[in-house]
Amino acid sequence: MSHDEIKDRLPGYRGKASMPEDVSEHLDTCPECSEEFSLLASMRNDHPPEPDGMFFETLPQRVSALVQEKKKKKFFGVIPRFALVAMLVAALTAGYIYNIMKMPGADELYAFSDPFSDGDYDLGALTPDDVPSIAGDPDLEEAGVYPDEDSFLRDLASLSPGEIDRLYEKLRIKGGNGGVL
């Protein structure tokens, strides 16, 4: 073994008895390695002072207790987060259900009375020419629904824009041009 190899291995030997013969012989002839080995021996004899009290007797239990405490904290630390998320989800769900219950139905939303839906008229069969004839129908005049042509027109004029649009739509579906409109 070379000088450098022996020097690298010196910390591994506890005494001359534990080292191979060639290393021991090298130490006898090499002051540098001999000094190093002497210094290492001094270092190994320098034991740290014993800690006071029951340090070594109690450390295992203390570490174990602190490790368990950390585990518990970790577990319980998660619970408030779960609770917060659960509360948030519950509040959102309740709000959503409340809004659905409060929302008006389709009947309520489109609550307007169609003047034609109350009678026996088949609106699907109407043609553009039918509208004036309805207006001038003597039976209707007799029944007091439209006593004159003006009353029909007034009724028509009283319709809201939405109602007129729907009436127009019904007439248009049948391929007409909207009748009198």
Next chain:
Amino acid sequence: MPPQGKPFFIAGRLIIQMDEDARLIRRYADGDDLAVEELVMKYQKRIYALAYRMTGNVEDSKDVTQKAFLQAFRNIRGFRMNSAFYTWLYRIAVNTCLNHMRKKDPATVEINESLCAVKGSTLSAMIDREEKFHLQKALMQLPERQKTAVILRAYEGLSVRETSEVMQCTEGAVKAHYHNGMKRIRTILRERGYGFES
């Protein structure tokens, strides 16, 4: 406890051979808290000695020893089983010591100057308190890396490879830090009047 020699898995890794430390770690992972106590009991004196060499103070060494074990168990999943548990534990202990010393005010480092009187002596005879003090003081004067390499190699008896694992550097770097550290200690002790004799 798994039967000896039978392959099994830990954290998805196939373990074919398992030493006593690995078995204790597995027991801990399985929820056996007594395994913590057994591991601490096994290594506490070595970690305390390492901490004392690094800090030069009993109280700091006690703090660092406890902190190092807590760090180790908190990060036990980081232990990959491809190195010995004690080199991994040493690495944590060394880092805990270095962090502790960096945080500590340098002015609070205890130096008892009354023990610094120069006396002629041989290193092989450095057995009394005063001589130990000079050796410890010389060690404390080394830069961090040199001090760590000297402590791990000279005091703890770790091999170059084990020291390189602890210090996370190459074996060449360990040799360089160790030899420079030892050289500097010899120089400091010579300046204080200590000679060398085998």
